[in-house]
Amino acid sequence: RSSGRLVGANSDNGGAPDAKNLRVKLVLLGDSGVGKSCIVLRFVRGQFDPTSKVTVGASFLSQTIALQDSTTVKFEIWDTAGQERYAALAPLYYRGAAVAVVVYDITSPDSFAKAQYWVKELQKHGSPDIIMALVGNKADLHEKREVPAQDGIEYAEKNEMFFIETSAKTADNINQLFEEIAKRLPRPTTS
Numbered sequence: 001r002s003s004g005r006l007v008g009a010n011s012d013n014g015g016a017p018d019a020k021n022l023r024v025k026l027v028l029l030g031d032s033g034v035g036k037s038c039i040v041l042r043f044v045r046g047q048f049d050p051t052s053k054v055t056v057g058a059s060f061l062s063q064t065i066a067l068q069d070s071t072t073v074k075f076e077i078w079d080t081a082g083q084e085r086y087a088a089l090a091p092l093y094y095r096g097a098a099v100a101v102v103v104y105d106i107t108s109p110d111s112f113a114k115a116q117y118w119v120k121e122l123q124k125h126g127s128p129d130i131i132m133a134l135v136g137n138k139a140d141l142h143e144k145r146e147v148p149a150q151d152g153i154e155y156a157e158k159n160e161m162f163f164i165e166t167s168a169k170t171a172d173n174i175n176q177l178f179e180e181i182a183k184r185l186p187r188p189t190t191s
């Protein structure tokens with residue numbers, strides 16, 4: 001079911017000698033509380049720990065994945081930009097970002113509206129070839145769902161985004177999210 005395999009954060013050179021090693025800046029955007037930190041923690045450390053905050057000032061975490069074609073992709077993940085108190089700094093974060101992951105909480109229509117705000121911001125100020133993903137997180141809370149999956153799908157289609165629903169709590173689709181992004185990255189041309 002998964003097309004990539006996780007390798008350690010420091011195993012950039014663990015692939016084949018001719019492996020193409022990509023490094024990409026990825027920014028997370030979305031309302032506070034939608035689960036951005038938990039998604040990063042789940043992806044990077046394989047844990048769900050609601051009490052731990054990943055976000056510490058302007059820092060990033062990195063994680064490398066290997067794809068089947070022996071490309072490795074090192075994600076440098078920034079998750080501070082979406083916080084209200086950093087809103088004015090947001091353009092500094094998403095400038096130079098190859099990938100933006102816009103997260104909402106499927107139990108919160110407000111967070112879905114906020115996600116749409118971030119998409120518009122990225123369309124205005126982000127790099128024109130930025131790869132955007134729309135993520136409906138907390139998919140485990142289906143009994144409290146207030147944003148139908150179809151709404152996410154349609155909005156993403158209209159805005160040429162990749163769409164996925166995830167759960168940082170159960171780990172559902174977390175690795176798949178990053179693998180799908182990796183597949184969409186432009187590859188350096190080989191001679």
Ligand code: GDP
Pocket residue numbers: 030031032033034035036037038039049050051137138139140141166167168169170
């Ligand atoms: P951030 O402000 O977007 O970084 O959100 P956090 O990662 O701090 O998460 C906010 C709250 O949502 C925490 O209490 C988490 O335990 C909870 N949370 C995050 N992801 C999930 C999820 O996938 N499912 C459920 N049920 N709760 C989650």
